[in-house]
Amino acid sequence: MAFEDDHSDYNALDDDAFRQLVRRFLAKHHPPELRHPAKRLHWHEAKPWYMLLSRAGWLAPAWPREHGGMGLPAAKHLIYLDEFETFGAARTPDHGIILLGPLLINFGSDEQKLQFLPRILSGEDIWCQGYSEPDAGSDLASLRTEAVLDGDEWVVNGQKIWTTLAGDADWIFCLVRTDKSGKKQDGISFLLIPMGTPGITVKPIVNIEMDDEFCEVFFDDVRVPKGNIVGKINQGWSMAKALLGFERIFLGSPRQASNALAKLRRLGEFYGLTKDIAFVGRYAAFQMDLDDHQCLFGQVADQLRQGRALGPEVSLLKLNQSNLYQRITEYGLEIMGSDAGLLHPLDGNRDLAMAGQFLNARAATIYGGTSQVQKNILAKTLLGLT
Ligand SMILES: Cc1cc2nc3c(=O)[nH]c(=O)nc-3n(C[C@H](O)[C@H](O)[C@H](O)COP(=O)(O)OP(=O)(O)OC[C@H]3O[C@@H](n4cnc5c(N)ncnc54)[C@H](O)[C@@H]3O)c2cc1C
Numbered sequence: 001m002a003f004e005d006d007h008s009d010y011n012a013l014d015d016d017a018f019r020q021l022v023r024r025f026l027a028k029h030h031p032p033e034l035r036h037p038a039k040r041l042h043w044h045e046a047k048p049w050y051m052l053l054s055r056a057g058w059l060a061p062a063w064p065r066e067h068g069g070m071g072l073p074a075a076k077h078l079i080y081l082d083e084f085e086t087f088g089a090a091r092t093p094d095h096g097i098i099l100l101g102p103l104l105i106n107f108g109s110d111e112q113k114l115q116f117l118p119r120i121l122s123g124e125d126i127w128c129q130g131y132s133e134p135d136a137g138s139d140l141a142s143l144r145t146e147a148v149l150d151g152d153e154w155v156v157n158g159q160k161i162w163t164t165l166a167g168d169a170d171w172i173f174c175l176v177r178t179d180k181s182g183k184k185q186d187g188i189s190f191l192l193i194p195m196g197t198p199g200i201t202v203k204p205i206v207n208i209e210m211d212d213e214f215c216e217v218f219f220d221d222v223r224v225p226k227g228n229i230v231g232k233i234n235q236g237w238s239m240a241k242a243l244l245g246f247e248r249i250f251l252g253s254p255r256q257a258s259n260a261l262a263k264l265r266r267l268g269e270f271y272g273l274t275k276d277i278a279f280v281g282r283y284a285a286f287q288m289d290l291d292d293h294q295c296l297f298g299q300v301a302d303q304l305r306q307g308r309a310l311g312p313e314v315s316l317l318k319l320n321q322s323n324l325y326q327r328i329t330e331y332g333l334e335i336m337g338s339d340a341g342l343l344h345p346l347d348g349n350r351d352l353a354m355a356g357q358f359l360n361a362r363a364a365t366i367y368g369g370t371s372q373v374q375k376n377i378l379a380k381t382l383l384g385l386t
Helices: 015-029 043-056 074-087 097-109 110-121 237-253 255-270 277-305 313-339 355-364 371-381
Strands: 127-130 144-151 151-162 172-178 188-194 200-205 213-226
Touching: 015 043, 015 074, 074 255, 074 277, 074 313, 097 110, 097 127, 097 172, 097 237, 127 151, 144 172, 151 172, 151 200, 172 237, 188 213, 188 237, 237 277, 237 313, 255 277, 255 313, 255 355, 277 313, 313 355, 313 371
Parallel strands: 127 172
Antiparallel strands: 144 151, 151 213, 172 188, 200 213
């Protein structure tokens, strides 16, 4: 398929022209049946959209051009996210794009970059994230899944939990314990494991939306080549922390709140509330909160692009965004009255559904580090409280 909107140098466009380009792209290419999905899509559902983005070179807005990304600076990345969300574009299985890609670009060997990055962009490898364990969520450094070196292979035993879309994934990037002798943070390594390896069992967990979005993953004597470690052995913790930084940047981006606010507006129109002073007041307050948030996000994203280390501001981003997302979806249900419990769109209009997003927003203050954990980080690092 030819992409007449293709523009090899997005940065030569001014922001308005870029926004129009993104709008045209979405209007023309996004599969209509995937707009505003009520739940996180599985790979078989999202694949056509992923592959279309891949062919257009639009999958990885933040990756540098030399690695196949769009190389967008913060302002344009924000426009990209904003337009995707306002349009209701479907989120694809994106752990490879958002999490592993930036990690490999920063810490991977040249061989690893060559082996993995193109296959993420081509949709040949779909990744999932194996961090959390039954007794190691917020206290991630307590993880016990163990990898023991046996000749040229690691032998992995243990269990991960809450692994999003693990059943769809070809690979999992895992934090594993490779040394139990010292401080717990010092004995952790970052290991890449093919999901098809004998000894891996995936068990789906049904979530609040009655969907099997995440899973338990069990490892029984799973043998993995020695070279699948990223970075140095026992030094996975610092990379994992960097990855959590990338994750919090993504989760702290205004996309979810922006999407929910666009929907709130349409719901207001649907229920004839656009002249109702209470609705207009609440809507305007949300819009101002979103504008503030976009400003903060732009600053942090710029900092990342300039190669400066991410500070505790990423925790502020994640905390603020998830809180705003929840507040908007809560108000959306309030104005829907007796329609609030409907998981399917009103009048068959995909723009008019809030219940799925309301449920989805519950999880936003948990994944990627809970709100309490973000507050602890901010209390220690910004406020100097111990
Ligand atoms: C939708 C969803 C998708 C997810 N996807 C993935 C995934 O793909 N891969 C993955 O590895 N993980 C994933 N997770 C797991 C997620 O990272 C963890 O749920 C999260 O880190 C919290 O850990 P926990 O569930 O073990 O809760 P716990 O750490 O047991 O926390 C329970 C409660 O105690 C509070 N708490 C804990 N410690 C403190 C403290 N020190 N101070 C104050 N309060 C505290 C927490 O805030 C929380 O309210 C996902 C979670 C969700 C909800």
